[in-house]
Amino acid sequence: MAxxxxxVLRTDHLGRTVSSRALVQDISIEVRQxxxxxxxxxxxxxxxxxxxxxxRLDEPTSGTFFLEDRDYREISPxxxxxxxxxxxxxxxxxxxTIAENIRFGPEQRDVRxxxxxxxxxxxxxxxxxxxxxxxxxxxxxxxxRVAFARALANSPTVLLLDEPTSALDDLxxxxxxxxxxxxxxxxxxxxxxxxxxxEAAARLADRILVLEGGKVKxxxxxxEVLDVEATR
Amino acid sequence: MWKQLVNADLLRGLxxxxxxxxxxxxxxxxxxxxRIHVERETLIALVRGLVQITIVGSVLAVLLHGPAWTSxxxxxxxxxxxxxxxxRRARRIPGAFRASLYGIAAGTGVTIALMTLLGAIAPGIAxxxxxxxxxxxxxxxxxxxxxxxxxxxxxxxxxQVESALALGAAPETAVARYVQxxxxxxxxxxxxNLRSLGIVWIPGLMAGMVLSGSPPLYAAIYQFVALAMIFAxxxxxxxxxxxxxxxxxFSSAEQLVLRSGSET
Numbered sequence: 001m002a003x004x005x006x007x008v009l010r011t012d013h014l015g016r017t018v019s020s021r022a023l024v025q026d027i028s029i030e031v032r033q034x035x036x037x038x039x040x041x042x043x044x045x046x047x048x049x050x051x052x053x054x055x056r057l058d059e060p061t062s063g064t065f066f067l068e069d070r071d072y073r074e075i076s077p078x079x080x081x082x083x084x085x086x087x088x089x090x091x092x093x094x095x096x097t098i099a100e101n102i103r104f105g106p107e108q109r110d111v112r113x114x115x116x117x118x119x120x121x122x123x124x125x126x127x128x129x130x131x132x133x134x135x136x137x138x139x140x141x142x143x144x145r146v147a148f149a150r151a152l153a154n155s156p157t158v159l160l161l162d163e164p165t166s167a168l169d170d171l172x173x174x175x176x177x178x179x180x181x182x183x184x185x186x187x188x189x190x191x192x193x194x195x196x197x198x199e200a201a202a203r204l205a206d207r208i209l210v211l212e213g214g215k216v217k218x219x220x221x222x223x224e225v226l227d228v229e230a231t232r
Numbered sequence: 233m234w235k236q237l238v239n240a241d242l243l244r245g246l247x248x249x250x251x252x253x254x255x256x257x258x259x260x261x262x263x264x265x266x267r268i269h270v271e272r273e274t275l276i277a278l279v280r281g282l283v284q285i286t287i288v289g290s291v292l293a294v295l296l297h298g299p300a301w302t303s304x305x306x307x308x309x310x311x312x313x314x315x316x317x318x319x320r321r322a323r324r325i326p327g328a329f330r331a332s333l334y335g336i337a338a339g340t341g342v343t344i345a346l347m348t349l350l351g352a353i354a355p356g357i358a359x360x361x362x363x364x365x366x367x368x369x370x371x372x373x374x375x376x377x378x379x380x381x382x383x384x385x386x387x388x389x390x391x392q393v394e395s396a397l398a399l400g401a402a403p404e405t406a407v408a409r410y411v412q413x414x415x416x417x418x419x420x421x422x423x424x425n426l427r428s429l430g431i432v433w434i435p436g437l438m439a440g441m442v443l444s445g446s447p448p449l450y451a452a453i454y455q456f457v458a459l460a461m462i463f464a465x466x467x468x469x470x471x472x473x474x475x476x477x478x479x480x481x482f483s484s485a486e487q488l489v490l491r492s493g494s495e496t
Contacts, residue, residue, distance in 0.1 A: 056487065077485050088398070090391055
């Protein structure tokens with residue numbers, strides 16, 4: 001899918017080694033506009049470590065990556081993080097109201113988000129009318145949907161999802177997955193999603209990247225990669 | 233000089249020290265009956281404490297008769313020692329010593345200078361050094377509390393801090409609420425001391441002034457002056473050190489480096 005679209009994100013032998021331990025090794029991939037790349041692999045395969053490099057929460061120790069043909073080192077960390085949004089495994093909402101959480105990203109650039117835009121984002125994630133609520137009493141699924149809307153409020157070029165449903169029960173997991181799928185498809189978002197759940201990857205992704213020991217084991221279209229993995 | 237040092241006051245002091253140490257030894261023996269063995273630590277602490285404070289007293293006895301400008305060097309030495317002590321609480325934060333030194337030096341230095349100019353501290357080495365050391369000691373404790381609290385707050389809220397960074401926040405914004413809570417927590421002892429003054433406790437300075445013949449009312453008011461100065465210098469120290477230390481919690485690429493545990 002989207003094979004003729006322009007390359008938005010390209011990694012070039014990207015790696016990170018900490019205390020002689022290689023967490024991510026020699027990853028060279030391309031992600032095109034509108035691509036949804038599922039990243040799977042066993043625990044400790046380097047999935048989350050890889051994602052953290054792309055948001056520059058950690059520093060690569062080898063190789064580089066390009067966002068819209070710009071080397072990440074030419075982009076300020078704050079601008080990069082605004083363009084490469086990230087939703088983590090746990091929502092980590094800030095104390096206050098849901099609207100305050102959604103406004104947080106744009107406020108960092110002195111942009112005041114209109115009420116209408118907040119309502120629209122909340123509608124997209126199925127939380128219509130929740131803007132004034134405090135974050136204290138949200139369920140895990142609701143909190144994760146707020147975190148998703150909060151990341152979208154920055155209008156990211158690429159969205160990183162780090163196991164966004166792994167801490168949820170089955171019902172909440174399905175609800176959040178549906179929201180992610182609908183929003184990503186409707187907005188034609190470029191997305192990299194880490195999951196340990198191959199079925200979830202199959203439901204959401206166009207392409208699959210399999211990591212093992214921090215390295216690329218396989219990358220390709222969804223059906224092709226999952227078929228090969230299933231026969232092994 | 234030796235005759236000046238060894239006099240009736242010294243002998244009286246040593247007798248009193250022996251009585252107080254005797255009480256500590258009795259407590260040590262009571263603990264021993266309950267099979268709690270603190271003999272070695274207690275004896276070492278008692279001997280070490282007595283030797284240290286006697287040496288300091290001897291040095292002060294000489295210095296307090298020296299010119300007033302030497303108080304600057306004495307206080308500067310105390311500030312460096314205080315910074316080193318309280319920075320140990322935050323040794324996993326790079327730059328903790330420098331932040332502590334700048335905080336303590338600015339917080340106590342400004343307060344001592346201002347209070348001396350305003351007449352709250354009588355000029356002269358015999359008053360500037362003891363009161364200055366009291367301010368420095370309290371600033372050291374406040375600074376240590378602030379840095380320790382900042383470290384634990386940030387380490388227990390790594391997810392929130394990184395979520396804020398991931399949304400494009402500046403490092404100072406990402407840790408703002410933890411800087412605030414560290415600052416407030418560090419000032420609790422100073423606030424409580426002021427609040428409970430005279431009701432829960434009669435502090436040492438006032439007791440000392442009364443014992444040495446000052447009018448009790450003046451001693452009481454001056455105790456308030458001392459505690460207000462402690463609050464001012466500690467508050468300024470903590471404000472400066474927490475502001476400085478937050479920069480050291482992040483790398484030049486604005487990544488949180490003050491994290492516990494290892495990466496996976």
